[in-house]
Amino acid sequence: MIYFDNSATTQIEPSVLDTYMxxxxxxxxxxxxxxxxxxxxYRLLEQSRKQVASLLNVSVNEIFFTSGGTEGDNWVIKGTAIEKAPFGKEIILSAIEHPAVSESAKQLERLGFVVKFLPVDNRGFVKVEALKNLITSQTILVSVMAINNEIGTIQPIQAISEVLEAFPKIHFHVDAVQAIGKIPITSWLTPRVDFAVFSAHKFHGPKGVGIVYSKEGKKLAPLLNGGGQERGLRNGTENVPGIVATAKALRMLQEDQAKKNAHQRNIKQFLLDSLRKFEKVTVFSEACEQKYAPHILCFSLKGVRGEVLVHAFEKKEVFISTTSACSSKKGLTPGTLQAMAVSPSIATGAVRLSLCEKNTMVEAEQFMIIFQQLYQKFSKIN
Structure with missing residues (x-):
């Protein structure tokens, strides 16, 4: 089996699973x-909180535990709206956000909030200059992901932070689910970022555990009310075994991080070079270390829908995804490629390979052998 769908979820680390059990x-x-x-x-919970805070280089009072990235994004978006509604009802998102962010904003739109979308260029990078023109006195939140989950673009969080320095009352939220462990923390958790969201199962931790960084002094309304857990901001009995396991997974993630990322980049470079040799292939990701994540590669095969290619690989025990796993079963045009103005006939054929440090060059070579076989098969059909 070859598993190239690590952006959807990762296999839990055996020692992390042992800690959980x-x-x-x-x-x-x-x-x-x-x-x-x-x-x-309680003591074990707080020890884990302290460890996570230390690994992220933030205050222990700035770490909250949730059920995952989706809950974290929902909490920041809707919690900001509830808390800051008296001061304004405008929200700015990048046009390529994960559905956990964009769908939360759409729900608020139905409640009278105004949602503005920050455009991206034809390579999938946010146009920072456009942000200045979108901000008004009614803007309460800006949300931009650190790494795009579909094509792997590293978004200019530092440049956006510089723009928002002039607007200290606007909440700045970063979905860092794909970024943690892939690029330096300082590149996306800048001093201007108010909230960042993580999900344990994206870095070999257990499913059902998330982390929200919430800067001290920034207020969020709780979405879940109850017994006062997480200082009354995220009520509900904490998943202590999952949180302890998550803290361990995060620690292990950061061990030899540069070496792990270089390993993934080498595999990605091989795949990129190999795929570009095929005439009917369009590649949307690049290898540039400063601009693209080490683990995500998105491409399209002309004339073949993404889900068809996914199932063709599945028969060979190779597992990939049609861009965002959360949207893959809906058969929709990938939102990021749509925002990049990619032709629908090409975008609907997009698939995503996503790596982790456990993948090997041998797997990549085997993938290309199978791809060549499928390429020839589909060429005859078309």
């Missing part, structure tokens, strides 16, 4: 309980 069995108390068993869970 041991914690589930031994530290099973509710961290909100007053008794000894609850106290053990």
């Amino acid at each position: 041991r914690t589930s069995q031994r530290i099973f108390g509710n961290p909100s309980s007053l008794h000894l068993v609850g106290g053990q869970a």
